[in-house]
Amino acid sequence: MNVLPADPVMADYERTRAVFDWRRERSRLAELPDGGVNMGYECVDRHLREGHGEHVALRCVARDGSVRPVTYARLAQDSSRFAHLLDALGVGPGERVFTLLGRRYELFTTVLGTLRAGRVVCPLFTAFGPEPIALRMELGDATVLVTTRESYERKVAPIRSRLPRLRHVLLLDLDGDPPADTLALPALTASAPKTYDVGPTASADLALLHFTSGTTGTPKGAMHVHEAVLAHRVTAACALDLREGDVFWCTADPGWVTGMSYGVVAPLALGVTTVVDEGDFGPARWYGILSDQHVTVWYTAPTALRMLMRAAPRDGALPTERYDLSSLRFAASVGEPLNPEVVHWGRRALGLPVHDTWWQTETGAIMIANFAADPVRPGSMGRPVPGVEAAVLACGEDGRAAIDEGHVRLLRQPGAQGELALRAGWPSMFRGYLHEPRRYESCFADGWYLTGDLVSRDADGWFWFVGRADDVIKSAGHLIGPFEVESALMEHPAVAEAGVIGRPDPLAGAIVKAFVLLRPDVHAGAELRRELHAFGRRRLGPAVAPREIEFVEDLPHTRSGKVMRRLLRARELGLPEGDVSTLETREPSGTPDTTAKGS
Ligand code: 6R9
Numbered sequence: 153m154n155v156l157p158a159d160p161v162m163a164d165y166e167r168t169r170a171v172f173d174w175r176r177e178r179s180r181l182a183e184l185p186d187g188g189v190n191m192g193y194e195c196v197d198r199h200l201r202e203g204h205g206e207h208v209a210l211r212c213v214a215r216d217g218s219v220r221p222v223t224y225a226r227l228a229q230d231s232s233r234f235a236h237l238l239d240a241l242g243v244g245p246g247e248r249v250f251t252l253l254g255r256r257y258e259l260f261t262t263v264l265g266t267l268r269a270g271r272v273v274c275p276l277f278t279a280f281g282p283e284p285i286a287l288r289m290e291l292g293d294a295t296v297l298v299t300t301r302e303s304y305e306r307k308v309a310p311i312r313s314r315l316p317r318l319r320h321v322l323l324l325d326l327d328g329d330p331p332a333d334t335l336a337l338p339a340l341t342a343s344a345p346k347t348y349d350v351g352p353t354a355s356a357d358l359a360l361l362h363f364t365s366g367t368t369g370t371p372k373g374a375m376h377v378h379e380a381v382l383a384h385r386v387t388a389a390c391a392l393d394l395r396e397g398d399v400f401w402c403t404a405d406p407g408w409v410t411g412m413s414y415g416v417v418a419p420l421a422l423g424v425t426t427v428v429d430e431g432d433f434g435p436a437r438w439y440g441i442l443s444d445q446h447v448t449v450w451y452t453a454p455t456a457l458r459m460l461m462r463a464a465p466r467d468g469a470l471p472t473e474r475y476d477l478s479s480l481r482f483a484a485s486v487g488e489p490l491n492p493e494v495v496h497w498g499r500r501a502l503g504l505p506v507h508d509t510w511w512q513t514e515t516g517a518i519m520i521a522n523f524a525a526d527p528v529r530p531g532s533m534g535r536p537v538p539g540v541e542a543a544v545l546a547c548g549e550d551g552r553a554a555i556d557e558g559h560v561r562l563l564r565q566p567g568a569q570g571e572l573a574l575r576a577g578w579p580s581m582f583r584g585y586l587h588e589p590r591r592y593e594s595c596f597a598d599g600w601y602l603t604g605d606l607v608s609r610d611a612d613g614w615f616w617f618v619g620r621a622d623d624v625i626k627s628a629g630h631l632i633g634p635f636e637v638e639s640a641l642m643e644h645p646a647v648a649e650a651g652v653i654g655r656p657d658p659l660a661g662a663i664v665k666a667f668v669l670l671r672p673d674v675h676a677g678a679e680l681r682r683e684l685h686a687f688g689r690r691r692l693g694p695a696v697a698p699r700e701i702e703f704v705e706d707l708p709h710t711r712s713g714k715v716m717r718r719l720l721r722a723r724e725l726g727l728p729e730g731d732v733s734t735l736e737t738r739e740p741s742g743t744p745d746t747t748a749k750g751s
Pocket of ligand 1: 409410485511604617619620
């Protein structure tokens with residue numbers, strides 16, 4: 153597979169960092185005739201050209217447990233068919249193909265066909281309700297949607313009129329006539345040619361669009377380019393220890409960045425075999441897959457591990473006593489803090505520690521990790537991957553990096569807390585927020601990308617997560633924007649205003665909690681609470697809807713009229729309220745005093 157021979161990285165961190173060079177790694181990519189790089193080509197065509205077409209790319213585990221192996225050659229054929237279909241439908245270069253699909257084979261053919269054809273992939277989470285789907289498809293200028301009949305009828309048909317630019321809805325299902333204004337994908341691809349020549353692709357052409365949430369405003373469309381595949385390869389090799397012959401299993405949903413970068417792109421770019429589980433989480437199912445598929449490298453989430461940890465049988469038997477986990481060589485997690493208890497449990501229950509890795513939608517690939525050769529430091533995110541420079545920046549009163557005449561201040565003393573920043577310029581760095589250049593620019597200062605996470609670094613250079621600098625909620629590893637939840641709740645006729653926070657939860661890290669101020673004359677009772685829960689789930693989907701709703705008499709506001717979520721959180725947790733100098737002090741239901749100074 154010809155990436156970063158594992159040895160130098162694993163054996164000597166400092167030395168690898170010293171000699172690492174992105175340009176040299178870039179020269180290992182298969183260059184297209186025009187000098188560009190194509191992510192889809194790296195994942196598929198390259199392996200055929202190198203004579204590995206018969207290697208198993210995917211092992212798709214159906215809900216009933218049956219397993220279907222798919223070779224790289226087959227993946228090339230089926231993704232070629234999809235690429236031809238995009239041509240035939242007149243979908244132009246750079247246009248957006250949205251997927252609303254779980255982990256299944258067609259997700260791979262759609263994504264790879266789209267990338268190979270030079271169109272842009274934008275994945276959606278299947279646990280989203282109609283509202284988050286509509287918003288993202290509107291913002292992302294969706295031209296094509298690939299989904300199932302069931303998802304279409306339940307979630308997209310009701311909002312289709314809001315999407316005038318959506319030209320083609322392609323449904324996977326074979327049975328029955330497709331609903332109005334949709335097409336049956338299998339019928340269209342069956343007769344399409346089985347080979348496809350990847351056309352000119354510039355390294356900086358847009359490949360993936362990932363929506364992510366911020367504190368305010370609409371979701372942000374993080375734009376990723378084809379050459380990001382370089383970072384996927386390098387980080388999967390050095391941080392996930394992925395090597396030739398491995399069987400890899402990434403449990404993340406493809407609607408989120410981990411499920412795309414490491415569930416699809418990275419393992420295929422490295423030519424290994426990837427397990428695709430179409431079923432849902434369950435301890436027996438998951439241990440069964442690890443064992444039956446002889447998974448060697450496993451990338452999952454702290455919430456899932458905590459669920460496994462809790463599911464220990466009464467007789468105290470360890471998973472290793474019931475299942476053959478002897479193939480498993482490396483386990484890692486991402487998305488939320490990995491508490492030390494889970495690392496220790498991993499040692500006991502799986503026979504190996506779990507390696508924490510840190511990154512974000514915007515970074516496109518793993519940036520900080522516990523590496524295979526180093527002893528894990530339980531509770532630490534690890535150290536920067538080769539080719540990435542990380543720093544801790546001094547913060548101002550707003551809790552974000554202080555920028556003084558364009559300059560930031562690096563905190564070098566061990567243990568000092570500040571905002572985590574990364575030196576701009578690694579290949580998978582996002583290249584913009586779609587249609588929001590200012591929002592993008594505000595993420596950078598003095599040559600650094602500001603992550604919005606608060607961290608400290610110890611004397612040996614290991615990073616420790618402290619918290620987020622903003623109000624965004626991480627629940628079960630999924631990033632949820634409080635504003636999106638508040639907006640949806642406020643559409644209910646009984647709701648005057650809502651403030652949404654993450655309430656700490658031992659299993660999911662945090663759960664979404666809404667404080668709801670009702671309109672005058674509305675009775676706050678159990679029935680209304682139930683109705684609001686159902687309303688939230690219908691609009692937002694189960695992954696985003698509030699799990700807890702509390703009716704309140706008033707909500708704290710800043711003098712500029714914004715709900716002070718920080719204060720809601722402090723009150724919820726019984727913590728000191730901190731700086732409340734910007735708190736609006738007039739009657740809460742009145743108009744905020746925007747004339748007040750110093751807000
Ligand atoms: C890949 C992904 C990014 C945010 C990030 C941080 C949190 C991710 C973490 C972690 C503590 C870790 N996060 N990894 N917090 N320890 N190892 O999750 O991307 O959905 O954009 O979330 O998740 O707050 O800023 P994304």
